[in-house]
Amino acid sequence: MNWMFLAIGIAIEILASASLMLSDGFTKIGYGLLTLAFFGVAFYFMSLVVRTMPVGIAYSVWAGGGIAGVTLMGAVFFGQSLDGYAYLGIGLIIAGVIVLNALSTAANS
Numbered sequence: 001m002n003w004m005f006l007a008i009g010i011a012i013e014i015l016a017s018a019s020l021m022l023s024d025g026f027t028k029i030g031y032g033l034l035t036l037a038f039f040g041v042a043f044y045f046m047s048l049v050v051r052t053m054p055v056g057i058a059y060s061v062w063a064g065g066g067i068a069g070v071t072l073m074g075a076v077f078f079g080q081s082l083d084g085y086a087y088l089g090i091g092l093i094i095a096g097v098i099v100l101n102a103l104s105t106a107a108n109s
Contacts, residue, residue, distance in 0.1 A: 002052050006053070010069060054106060056106075
């Protein structure tokens with residue numbers, strides 16, 4: 001269940017980052033409020049995760065998933081260009097998450 005909550009938190013954090021960009025420095029109040037709401041919900045899910053998962057593992061996956069997700073979102077929805085190294089980095093982040101989930105017992109301690 002903690003991996004599902006972590007995935008939900010990461011997805012909401014990615015939405016929060018998109019809202020943050022759209023808020024134009026919090027000059028667009030609607031997007032600014034949406035940003036704060038999304039970040040609040042994302043951190044709530046993270047708080048549920050760290051009840052049962054070590055914070056170092058949870059935060060590593062959170063940060064890596066957020067980086068990969070926001071980078072891909074920027075490319076897909078906001079027309080930001082990525083080069084081969086960006087895709088390589090995203091692939092390495094995803095590989096790290098898979099290793100933590102599939103091979104490491106640290107996530108279950």
